[in-house]
Amino acid sequence: MLYRARAGGVRLTIETPEAVRWAGNAIEYLDQRSLPHETIVRRAVSAEQLEDAIRTLAVRGAPCIGVFGAYGVALLRSQIADDAKFQAAVARVRGARPTAVNLRWAVERVLNSKDMLAEAQAIHAEQREVDRRIAEAAAELIERDATIYTHCHTGSLATAGGGTALGTILFAARAGKRPHVFVGETRPLLQGARLTYYELSQAGVDATLVVDSAAAISMQRKEIDLVIVGADRIARNGDTANKVGTYGLAILAAHHRIPFYVAAPRSTFDFDLATGRDIPIEERSADEVAGFGETRSALPGANAYNPAFDVTPNHLITAFVTEYGILRPPYGESIPDLQMRPNMSALLSSR
Numbered sequence: 001m002l003y004r005a006r007a008g009g010v011r012l013t014i015e016t017p018e019a020v021r022w023a024g025n026a027i028e029y030l031d032q033r034s035l036p037h038e039t040i041v042r043r044a045v046s047a048e049q050l051e052d053a054i055r056t057l058a059v060r061g062a063p064c065i066g067v068f069g070a071y072g073v074a075l076l077r078s079q080i081a082d083d084a085k086f087q088a089a090v091a092r093v094r095g096a097r098p099t100a101v102n103l104r105w106a107v108e109r110v111l112n113s114k115d116m117l118a119e120a121q122a123i124h125a126e127q128r129e130v131d132r133r134i135a136e137a138a139a140e141l142i143e144r145d146a147t148i149y150t151h152c153h154t155g156s157l158a159t160a161g162g163g164t165a166l167g168t169i170l171f172a173a174r175a176g177k178r179p180h181v182f183v184g185e186t187r188p189l190l191q192g193a194r195l196t197y198y199e200l201s202q203a204g205v206d207a208t209l210v211v212d213s214a215a216a217i218s219m220q221r222k223e224i225d226l227v228i229v230g231a232d233r234i235a236r237n238g239d240t241a242n243k244v245g246t247y248g249l250a251i252l253a254a255h256h257r258i259p260f261y262v263a264a265p266r267s268t269f270d271f272d273l274a275t276g277r278d279i280p281i282e283e284r285s286a287d288e289v290a291g292f293g294e295t296r297s298a299l300p301g302a303n304a305y306n307p308a309f310d311v312t313p314n315h316l317i318t319a320f321v322t323e324y325g326i327l328r329p330p331y332g333e334s335i336p337d338l339q340m341r342p343n344m345s346a347l348l349s350s351r
């Protein structure tokens with residue numbers, strides 16, 4: 001551990017460290033499990049530690065685990081000369097979480113490059129630019145004084161950049177649009193309560209925390225203008241995997257005729273998958289449902305189904321917000337069109 005600070009129930013005055021940082025012989029990362037009450041920076045120096053950080057959600061959010069995995073591959077290459085051992089170590093990192101396609105995408109991009117560290121650094125730098133473009137693209141969807149519902153956490157710590165869905169909200173706030181945000185707590189690991197509410201309050205944005213099961217009444221009584229969430233994997237037809245609960249929100253939004261937007265970079269689109277049916281859904285331990293941290297709520301050994309993600313069918317999604325602009329239905333045309341666009345590294349190097 002390098003760094004530790006206690007919030008003690010008051011607003012932190014320190015600058016939050018970066019989500020992920022290359023540190024030469026290690027990768028430093030902010031441990032998202034202990035936020036917002038403690039700020040702890042840790043170091044990963046082995047495949048086992050890289051895998052553990054991703055698996056335990058110390059590093060989380062689809063683009064952020066992509067950046068972390070990219071640096072991880074560069075680190076492992078600098079340590080392991082034997083090719084078979086290196087491939088086995090990389091497989092541990094790539095397989096640490098199955099749903100977010102960004103991890104596989106980033107690992108493969110680094111593996112196929114000539115200079116692995118330079119490629120990982122490029123992925124990290126591009127993510128900042130991608131997030132900025134997503135936020136700009138969403139500006140036309142967010143009116144002044146909008147009331148917005150969001151789920152899970154899609155801010156800077158989830159991307160190692162500026163954030164996707166939450167980035168669009170923070171951008172609107174910086175533009176003086178005064179958004180009000182309903183934040184679903186996001187059972188069972190409370191990314192909404194712990195991270196999104198924290199990031200919004202740090203930025204001085206008006207936020208209201210609700211339990212996930214209050215989403216319906218919030219939409220019925222609180223004049224929600226739009227829902228915006230992130231994504232972990234989007235199939236070629238627009239079916240979208242994101243934090244469990246997203247599918248239910250999309251159904252509720254359709255019932256209440258509220259636009260439902262997904263903000264995600266192109267690296268979250270899996271152009272090889274025709275529909276969401278084949279997206280692998282991570283199932284996590286029953287312990288996460290039966291309690292939180294040290295506190296147990298259910299009987300010891302309680303049986304639980306704990307999918308970390310669900311898949312929202314394409315017809316419930318009003319539009320996608322990407323770094324290439326807004327994609328609307330029919331997704332059978334707009335998503336293949338996205339695939340044909342020049343990639344961000346080409347765009348950045350041509351500037």
Ligand code: MRU
Nearest residue numbers: 060061062154158164230231243
């Ligand atoms: O299990 P998590 O916390 O990694 O899940 C994160 C999400 O579902 C996010 O919405 C998604 O990764 C997009 S992050 C910009």
